[in-house]
Amino acid sequence: MKKTKTLKVDYLARVEGEGALTIHYDADEVKEVQLRIFEPPRFFEGLLRGRDYREAPDITARICGICPVAYQMSSVHAMENALGVSVSEGLKALRRLLYCGEWIESHALHIYMLHAPDFLGYNSAIEMAKDHPHLVQSGLQLKKAGNAILQLLGGREVHPINVRVGGFYRVPTQRQLNRLRDQLLLGRDSAAETVRWSALLPFPEFPRPPSHSYDYVALSHPHEYPMNAGRIVSSNGLDIAPEDFEQYFVEQQVPHSNALHCLLKTSDNEAGKAYLVGPMARFTLNYPQLSADTHNLAADIGFCHFDGNPFHSIVIRSLEMFYAFDEALRLLDSYEPPESASCHSEPSCHPEPLVSQGCAATEAPRGLLYHRYNLDEHGKITEAKIVAPTSQNQKTIENDLRDLLPGKLHLPPEDLQPLCEQAIRNHDPCISCAAHFLKLTLENSK
Amino acid sequence: MKPLIIGIGNPHRSDDGIGPAVLEHLQPALCAYADVKTCQSDPSGLLDEWKGREHVIIIDSCCHDSVTPGTIFRLDGLRESIPADAVTTSSHAFSLADAIALGRQLNSLPTSLTLYAVVGQDFHFGTALSENVEAAIETLCEQIYSDLNPRESPCTNSPC
Secondary structure, rough: OOOOOEEEEEOOOOOOOOOHHHHHHHOOOOEEEEEOOHHHHHHHHHHHOOEEHHHHHHHHHOOOOHHHHHHHHHHHHHHHHHHHOOOOOHOOOHHHHHHHHHHHHHHHHHHHHHHHHHHHOOHHHHHHHHHHHHHHHHHHHHHHHHHHHHHHHHOOOOOEEEEEEEEEOOOOOOHHHHHHHHHHHHHHHHHHHEEEEEEOOOOOOOOOOOOHHHOEEEEEEOOOOOOOOOOOEEEEEEEEEEEHHHHHHHEOOEEEEEEOEEOOEEEEEEEEOOEOOOOHHHHHHHHHOOHHHHHHHHHHHOOOOOOOOHHHHHHHHHHHHHHHHHHHHHHHOOOOOOOOOOOOOOOOOOOOOOEEEEEEEEEEEEEEEEEEEEOOOOOEEEEEEEEEEEHHHHHHHHHHHHHHHOOOOOHEEEEHHHHHHHHHOOOOHHHHHHOOOOOOOOOOOO | OOOEEEEEOOOEEEEHHHHHHHHHHHHHHOOOOOOOEEEEOOOHHHHHHHHOOOOOEEEEOOOOOOOOOOOEEEOOOOOOOHHHHHHOOOOOOHHHHHHHHHHOOOOOOOOOEEEEEEEEOOOOOOOOHHHHHHHHHHHHHHHHHHHHHHOOOOOOOOOO
C-alpha cells in the first residue's frame, strides 16, 4: 500500500488575508488540494442592506486596502446603472486615471515585495533587500507613484473618498495633474526596466496537460484595455453584458473555505467549471488593446503571447504596470477639466432614487470584480452581491497545484512547500476580499 | 536638516488619533525647530520621509491589556525591537516594524529614531480622545521638547 503524505501550510505568507493550504498526495498522484480560507467572514453584502445607495462606494472601498478603487468603481458604476446616470467623458477619463493608480501601486507591491522573493530565493522582501536593495527601492518608488495618483484623485492613498455616484466630489486642477507628470514619466521608465528584469527571472516549468488549459474570463472593450467598462468575454466564446453575469456564473460554498467558489455554469447543469480572471486572462483576451509602447516592450522581451505557464504572470503584471503608467500619461496629456465634478449640479447633486437593480463589472488588479445592487424607492439597498476576483480564482488555484505537483512528489516537503506557495502567489490572491460572505444554515432539531 | 516628528494614526478613531493630536499641540511651538508629518496609512512611505534626517520622533497609539490607558512607552527605534504583538500582521500593508527593518537593509534610517507609544483605551469611531490619553499629551509634549532640546524657549503664542 502506498504511503499517503500530507503537506500542510498552516499560514500562507505574502498573500493578503488569512489562508492555509492542505495537499494530500502519495508517490504517484495528488489526492486532494484544499486552499483553506479561514479568514472570518466579513458580511459586507449583509451590512450594505438598508444603507443609502450613496454610501456604497465608500463602504465597499473598505473591503480591501490594496484595491479599494476597484470596489469603489464597481459599486459606483452599478449604482449609476441602476439609476440611469451617465457621466461625462472627462469624468470617465479621471476614473480611468484613478484606476491606473491602483494598478500601479498594487502590481508594484506584488511584483517586488510579495512575488520577487520567491524567484530569487528569499523568505521576504526585507530579507531580499539586503542583497538586492535596488529592487526593493524600485518597488517602493513605483508604488509611491501609484499612491500619488490615488492621493490626488481619491483624496488619500488608501480607501479613497472622493468618488461619488454621478462623478467626483472634487476634480483636480490642470496644475495639480501636471505636478504628477514628472513622477509618472520616471515611473514609466522604471516600469520598463521592471519588465526587462522580470523577463529574465528563473521560471519554474509548468507541465500543463492540453485538456487543462485555462478558461480565461475578463472584460473586453473595443477601444481600450479594460478597466472600468466592457463586456464579459471568455476564451471559450462567452460574450455577455455585466448584467447577465449571474446567468452564467454561480457561487458555491465548499466546506474548507469561508470564501465562496465562483464557477462558470455548464450547460449540462453539472458542477460548475473553474475559470481564470486577472492579469493572465486580461492580457490573453485584450492584448491588441495595449498601447504601442507596451507592444514594443513586449516584443523586445519576446512576450507577445502568454504560454499558459502561470509563473510568467509576474511578466504580465510588469507589462500591465508599464501600460498603466503609459495610459496615465496619455490621460494627463489629453485631459480637459470637466465643467462639473458631477453630472448633477449642486446642490441637487443626487440622482432621484427609484426601485431598481444595477450591475457593473470592472477589472481589479486581481481580475474581474462584479457588483449588483437592488434599491428601493428611497434609494436604500435591499440586496447586494459582490463577487471578488479571488473567489473566482480559488478553484483554478487548486487546479494549478494539481497540475504542477505530479513529477515533483518525490521532493521533500521543505522543497514542495515554497513551490506551492509561489504557485499560489502567481494569482496574487486577496483573501480578505474573498471572505466577505458565508452561507449560514441553522438547523433546528426540535 | 530639521528633526522630523511623525504622528501616526487616524484622528477619526478616538485614541488612535493620539499621534496627530500631539502634533497639533507641538506645531505652534516647534515650527522653527522641527518638521511635522502625519501618517494615516502606509508606513512604507516613511522610508523617504526619514532618510537623511538626524533625528526622527514617531508618536503612535498602542494596545496593552495590563497597563493603564494613557501610559507612555518610549523606545529607541534603532536599538530596541517593537514587541511582536504590537505589529499588525498584514502582508499588503507594511507595519512600522517592517518599515524600520526595511530601512535598516536599505541604509535609509535616520541617525536617531525615537518611538513613543501611548496605550489607548477606545478605538471606536469618534474624534475625542479618552480622558487618560488626553491627559498624556502634556507629558508627551514635554518629553519631546526635552528630546529636541531647542536652543530657544518655544514660542507658545506665535502662529507659524
